Amino acid sequence: MRIQGRVWKYGDDINTDYIFPGVHTYVLMSDEEMGTHAMEGIDTDFTKNAVKGDIIVAGKNWGCGSSREQAVKCLKARGIGALVVVSAARIFYRNAINEGFPVVICPEAVETTQPGEQISIDFDKGQITNAKGVYSFKPYSEHIQSLMQCGGLLPYIRQSLAE
Amino acid sequence: MGKTFAEKILSRCAGYDVTVGDIVFAKPDFCISHENASAICATFKKIGVDNVFDPDKIVLTFDHTVPASTIAYANAHRVVRKFAKEQGIENFYDMNKYGGVCHQIMCQEGFSAPGLVIIGSDSHTCTSGAMGAFAVGVGRTEMAGVWATGELWLKVPDAISIEVTGDFQPGVGAKDLILRIIGDMRADGADYCSVEFYGDGIENMSIADRMTICNMCVEMGAKNAVCKPDDKVRAALEGKAKSDKWEMVWADDDAEYLASYRYSLEDIAPAVAKPHTVDNYATISEATGIKIDQALIGTCTNGRLEDLRAAAEVLKGRRVKVRTMITPASVEVYRQALKEGILETLLLSGCTITPPGCGACIGLSSGVLGDHETCISTANRNFKGRMGSKEGFIYLASPMTAAWSALHGEIRDPREHFESASDKAGGGQA
Numbered sequence: 001m002r003i004q005g006r007v008w009k010y011g012d013d014i015n016t017d018y019i020f021p022g023v024h025t026y027v028l029m030s031d032e033e034m035g036t037h038a039m040e041g042i043d044t045d046f047t048k049n050a051v052k053g054d055i056i057v058a059g060k061n062w063g064c065g066s067s068r069e070q071a072v073k074c075l076k077a078r079g080i081g082a083l084v085v086v087s088a089a090r091i092f093y094r095n096a097i098n099e100g101f102p103v104v105i106c107p108e109a110v111e112t113t114q115p116g117e118q119i120s121i122d123f124d125k126g127q128i129t130n131a132k133g134v135y136s137f138k139p140y141s142e143h144i145q146s147l148m149q150c151g152g153l154l155p156y157i158r159q160s161l162a163e
Numbered sequence: 164m165g166k167t168f169a170e171k172i173l174s175r176c177a178g179y180d181v182t183v184g185d186i187v188f189a190k191p192d193f194c195i196s197h198e199n200a201s202a203i204c205a206t207f208k209k210i211g212v213d214n215v216f217d218p219d220k221i222v223l224t225f226d227h228t229v230p231a232s233t234i235a236y237a238n239a240h241r242v243v244r245k246f247a248k249e250q251g252i253e254n255f256y257d258m259n260k261y262g263g264v265c266h267q268i269m270c271q272e273g274f275s276a277p278g279l280v281i282i283g284s285d286s287h288t289c290t291s292g293a294m295g296a297f298a299v300g301v302g303r304t305e306m307a308g309v310w311a312t313g314e315l316w317l318k319v320p321d322a323i324s325i326e327v328t329g330d331f332q333p334g335v336g337a338k339d340l341i342l343r344i345i346g347d348m349r350a351d352g353a354d355y356c357s358v359e360f361y362g363d364g365i366e367n368m369s370i371a372d373r374m375t376i377c378n379m380c381v382e383m384g385a386k387n388a389v390c391k392p393d394d395k396v397r398a399a400l401e402g403k404a405k406s407d408k409w410e411m412v413w414a415d416d417d418a419e420y421l422a423s424y425r426y427s428l429e430d431i432a433p434a435v436a437k438p439h440t441v442d443n444y445a446t447i448s449e450a451t452g453i454k455i456d457q458a459l460i461g462t463c464t465n466g467r468l469e470d471l472r473a474a475a476e477v478l479k480g481r482r483v484k485v486r487t488m489i490t491p492a493s494v495e496v497y498r499q500a501l502k503e504g505i506l507e508t509l510l511l512s513g514c515t516i517t518p519p520g521c522g523a524c525i526g527l528s529s530g531v532l533g534d535h536e537t538c539i540s541t542a543n544r545n546f547k548g549r550m551g552s553k554e555g556f557i558y559l560a561s562p563m564t565a566a567w568s569a570l571h572g573e574i575r576d577p578r579e580h581f582e583s584a585s586d587k588a589g590g591g592q593a
Contacts, residue, residue, distance in 0.1 A: 012350075013350050013351070015544075015546050017544070017548055017549050018546070022525045022548075022549065023526065026198050026199070026227055026235075026236060026239060026527065027233075027235045027236075028235070028242070041546075041547070041548050042547075060351055061350050061351035061354065061384065064351070064382075064384065065544065065546060066285075067284060067285055067288075067301065069303045069304060072302075087354060089354065089384055090354060090355045090386055091300055091301065091302060094301065094305065095302035095304070098302060098305050098308075099304065141186070143186050143316065153308050154209060154210060154307075157210055157312060158210060158211060160312075161211070161212065161312075
């Protein structure tokens, strides 16, 4: 799989309150509605203007803070193709896997990527291409890959229960 | 080579010896969820199984939105009540069932115990490490999966050991220690790690203090945090343990750690975490004089009897200058504080006692911040907008610091109280 998209760039420690504010967290809503609140706590420009296929590039410890899964769901519902980061907080990273939303750990690519530029990610080759060059990243482990290939945890469990 | 606490627990889960990086399938002893159970119920129903794996292993509480202040919250509560009834989940701490913050309930009611595996759909699930449990936070979909299958995958984490020695100086508490540690290690310093505390400094601490410390380890990215269990834990479980499977488990002396640190409690001083990150550590002298509009004392981080007692000791016979919210961690804490006269002291000081729960920490009720307002809070997060307005400022501190600051309307060093108290005692003798 290969995706290409426009970059939104952020710094370090973007927490889940920034990605999906607490005020919406305990209200039951559709994934689509979650998407309308994406990044509302830190960047209303994104909330208004992000489009399907855009890619988020950010620093270390993305998604620190609460366990709220809407922080992943709102980005996925918004059509964000992938997240490229220096590092991601554990629960966010896990929630992303369970939602089948790709998080790429690639500090080198983060360093040279500029806001607004077009980058492409080739998941089969494990490569990110931006204006400055081509950068390799480590693919998910075998177990995680099989989970991602199913489309996330729910389809994976359904498949396992059926077998 | 010996094993860390995390390696030992996960080896037991796997049935063979595991090492860092291995993926293990674990069957949790207890699973805890709060209001987000309403979303988990909906996801669970999509999986296609009729019943949860074991209703007795699921614990439910209401803490984030109690009492419901909007129709949407009330309706979310209804979903959980209906599901609990359908599934026969009896460990459901609804508002008429003597509840409180989920992490408090887990420790207070004997669910969390040494050697057990606890999974919670809340990032502060790591609090239960204070009871010697391996306690890990996960997301909602993951919890729905556990409810359906009774198991989940866990990666064996790297581990960090922290030896704590000595005893706190007057006016200094567990919150000051953990703020210092997070300040040293930074917000991602323990990412995906098991943080394992031991030493006579830990032994000297109450379980309440250990809960404060374990609670906040997620603020430096930890997967779990744990204090070496001892007789205090054993005594707390006497006649209360909800599982007979628990046993004292600890790391081997020759376990291999990613890093090891040592803190002497004598060196710890009152501190704050400045806006807007938990690792933005400052000593109290750097923050002294900052004007505040509100104080929040309580929540899952510092809402235990010991914390309220410490605040009351500082506030006794004085009046707070700013609105001060007291949020007990549970109904049991509330009841004990009432019995001891702590609540009366706090009320006479001008504090407002809120219902037990998360209170204003999550910014949904019980004292949210307006624009440009500053709060000193004993909770665990000071992110921009966390307690209400994005234009607000949150300083994290201990109950003693929050109480002493509330009296002055500005951030102040609580040791001033203890110095004046000892001066008075000395003066009396002279």
